[in-house]
Amino acid sequence: MEMQLDKKEKYLFIETFGCQMNDNDSEKIIGLMSSLNCKTTDSPDKADIVILNTCSIRGKAEQKVYSALGRFKKLKKQRPDLIIGVGGCVAQQEGNRLLKRAPHLDVVFGTHNIHRLPDLIKEVESTRSRVAATDFFSFIEDEELFEYTYAKNGLENPIYMVKVSITIMRGCNNFCSYCIVPYVRGREMSRKSSDILQEAKKLIKAEVKEITLLGQNVNSYGNNGADISFPELLRLVCRLDGIERVRFITSHPKDMSEELIQLFGEEERLCRHIHLPLQSGSDTILKIMNRGYTREDYLNKILKLKMLYPGMAITTDIIVGFPGETESDFLDTMNLIKEIEFDNIFSFKYSPRQETMAASFDSQISDTVKEERLAILQETQMDITHSKNQEMLGKTVDVLIEGKSKTADGGAAILNNAKRNNAVNAITQLTGRTSCNKVVNLSASEEFMGRIAPVRIIKASPNSLTGSIWK
Ligand code: 5AD
Ligand code: SF4
Numbered sequence: 256m257e258m259q260l261d262k263k264e265k266y267l268f269i270e271t272f273g274c275q276m277n278d279n280d281s282e283k284i285i286g287l288m289s290s291l292n293c294k295t296t297d298s299p300d301k302a303d304i305v306i307l308n309t310c311s312i313r314g315k316a317e318q319k320v321y322s323a324l325g326r327f328k329k330l331k332k333q334r335p336d337l338i339i340g341v342g343g344c345v346a347q348q349e350g351n352r353l354l355k356r357a358p359h360l361d362v363v364f365g366t367h368n369i370h371r372l373p374d375l376i377k378e379v380e381s382t383r384s385r386v387a388a389t390d391f392f393s394f395i396e397d398e399e400l401f402e403y404t405y406a407k408n409g410l411e412n413p414i415y416m417v418k419v420s421i422t423i424m425r426g427c428n429n430f431c432s433y434c435i436v437p438y439v440r441g442r443e444m445s446r447k448s449s450d451i452l453q454e455a456k457k458l459i460k461a462e463v464k465e466i467t468l469l470g471q472n473v474n475s476y477g478n479n480g481a482d483i484s485f486p487e488l489l490r491l492v493c494r495l496d497g498i499e500r501v502r503f504i505t506s507h508p509k510d511m512s513e514e515l516i517q518l519f520g521e522e523e524r525l526c527r528h529i530h531l532p533l534q535s536g537s538d539t540i541l542k543i544m545n546r547g548y549t550r551e552d553y554l555n556k557i558l559k560l561k562m563l564y565p566g567m568a569i570t571t572d573i574i575v576g577f578p579g580e581t582e583s584d585f586l587d588t589m590n591l592i593k594e595i596e597f598d599n600i601f602s603f604k605y606s607p608r609q610e611t612m613a614a615s616f617d618s619q620i621s622d623t624v625k626e627e628r629l630a631i632l633q634e635t636q637m638d639i640t641h642s643k644n645q646e647m648l649g650k651t652v653d654v655l656i657e658g659k660s661k662t663a664d665g666g667a668a669i670l671n672n673a674k675r676n677n678a679v680n681a682i683t684q685l686t687g688r689t690s691c692n693k694v695v696n697l698s699a700s701e702e703f704m705g706r707i708a709p710v711r712i713i714k715a716s717p718n719s720l721t722g723s724i725w726k
Pocket of ligand 1: 312313433434435436532572573574604606
């Protein structure tokens, strides 16, 4: 039987929760679905297919998904043909439980099953059965998937993106005691460098200016299935013709090698920013978190980076209220963040995750204490970030202008080629980032979109900078 999807144009509404890995997976989903003649829409009312791409890294993830699903119940009642799917980490974790608890849900697809989505949807369409696919695969179902993404979505369609992420590896073998990732994303697996480079070249051809190499722990790229090491891969990407900027995320402090540190001095296109999650400044806590480094190891790496590259931005993640965290452990964290002066910190209250070691530890910390510690940390960091931003006042920095800012015209950082080519010279609110990954807002002509321009910083707020084009 011919599938309906192949004949008629359909619409996909996709909602993405969580990290950059999920954003990237959603792009793949869009690419795959376009092979079924399915375009994206911003309006669930117009959609034939609704996909929620979920995250379970912290708190109440399942509840969030059920409440998001609740919002589509009425729609499904009005239009029983609507197909609703849940993917991502919660899908991986909950599997069939999701189907049981949400009778209006049709498809559940786990983190290793994205490539199967078109088939799963066809199955639902033709048999009206409800399906869950949460197997783990010990290989990356790779080339075909990526061909789809960019051939159908990125290149042939007139969509222009200034910056794009490329997944270079997936999964994690570290088993930090608080973290669900190894359970929902599986073991580390690296893609072949030739596939990554081929993908990067396609993106550059499509005029992408900045590439971010993405993985849960990029430093272990090459340990599991790839032919070269991470620094080698990074160097090759930096040297591709036509690329302007290269970034990577996320690094693990224990695996950040000397070779990688040196690369910042050798590769001009490598952005001067590193995100290096510290999690805690207390040796006792780091140990029970199973992080594999001490406060001193971490600090030494930072001091080296700061000495070699003054002005390089360093950001981190901190968890407060990990089980057993005493006042003195928390002070160790506070002292270290004051000493290092990070450019920015993403800070979280510890959230027990099912299956992880730490969830069963005694001495869980009360929510009140977690709240207090989080507030203290965030207030301190706000001052540090603000004063770092103020140091930039009057300086001229190169900004890659990504698109219109949220305040201007809906604010997508994605623009349409047709629009771009006819760019009128209207002055509008634009937004971009420095090599250090700081957001700069500016009023300038639309013709600057997608270009790197010198921008003079004229205002510094705690969370952003304002500038004007400097000629
Ligand atoms: N509770 C709180 N924060 C967590 N993170 C990961 N797992 C948890 C958890 N169970 C944070 C870490 C990590 C970031 C992506 O999310 O800081 O670096
Ligand atoms: Fe989670 Fe630790 Fe792996 Fe990061 S390194 S994904 S925190 S287990």
